[in-house]
Amino acid sequence: NAGVTQTPKFRILKIGQSMTLQCTQDMNHNYMYWYRQDPGMGLKLIYYSVGAGITDKGEVPNGYNVSRSTTEDFPLRLELAAPSQTSVYFCASSYLRGPNEQFFGPGTRLTVL
Amino acid sequence: QQQVKQSPQSLIVQKGGISIINCAYENTAFDYFPWYQQFPGKGPALLIAIRPDVSEKKEGRFTISFNKSAKQFSLHIMDSQPGDSATYFCAATKSGSARQLTFGSGTQLTVLP
Numbered sequence: 001n002a003g004v005t006q007t008p009k010f011r012i013l014k015i016g017q018s019m020t021l022q023c024t025q026d027m028n029h030n031y032m033y034w035y036r037q038d039p040g041m042g043l044k045l046i047y048y049s050v051g052a053g054i055t056d057k058g059e060v061p062n063g064y065n066v067s068r069s070t071t072e073d074f075p076l077r078l079e080l081a082a083p084s085q086t087s088v089y090f091c092a093s094s095y096l097r098g099p100n101e102q103f104f105g106p107g108t109r110l111t112v113l
Numbered sequence: 114q115q116q117v118k119q120s121p122q123s124l125i126v127q128k129g130g131i132s133i134i135n136c137a138y139e140n141t142a143f144d145y146f147p148w149y150q151q152f153p154g155k156g157p158a159l160l161i162a163i164r165p166d167v168s169e170k171k172e173g174r175f176t177i178s179f180n181k182s183a184k185q186f187s188l189h190i191m192d193s194q195p196g197d198s199a200t201y202f203c204a205a206t207k208s209g210s211a212r213q214l215t216f217g218s219g220t221q222l223t224v225l226p
Contacts, residue, residue, distance in 0.1 A: 040219070049211075101147070101159045104156030
């Protein structure tokens with residue numbers, strides 16, 4: 001199993017541009033999550049999904065959108081990128097049942113200039 | 114509102130020493146407290162976790178101590194090794210809402226050889 005994979009690894013955007021961060025998991029997990037990690041701030045939840053077709057907002061959803069058309073994929077869309085969205089983005093997934101061990105991808109480092 | 118407070122922000126320990134990281138939470142509905150370990154350039158990975166019905170959990174050199182009345186828990190790393198150098202995050206979660214994790218701000222641990 002590849003686990004959770006994310007693309008791209010790095011990206012530089014100009015202010016106002018848009019992009020999609022890709023996330024795929026091959027563990028047949030129901031739950032998927034998007035976090036952003038800023039220095040000294042821990043990880044903040046952006047959006048999460050409990051299954052295909054079902055998504056909900058986390059703590060910091062403004063400026064982002066998500067979709068979940070399949071169990072495996074959970075892309076994160078940035079519209080009109082802003083410098084405040086410069087961050088490292090992590091996708092994670094977990095089983096439906098149990099205490100919830102979240103498995104994280106390797107992250108995407110995004111810089112908005 | 115930061116629901117999980119973590120300290121210290123950084124910690125330097127000599128090889129063979131004990132590393133101690135502390136966390137405090139506010140929400141009494143939390144019922145599962147994991148610790149994640151993150152190496153540079155990687156996503157976080159579950160290290161050890163505890164439920165509030167026990168006061169201590171040990172896995173190898175890693176121990177969680179839990180004080181429910183004080184709403185505090187801590188990670189102890191015994192016989193710290195240079196390979197333990199990483200960022201450590203405490204977290205908390207509760208049932209419902211896809212068991213979202215609320216993370217502490219992280220502790221950067223450096224173990225000197």
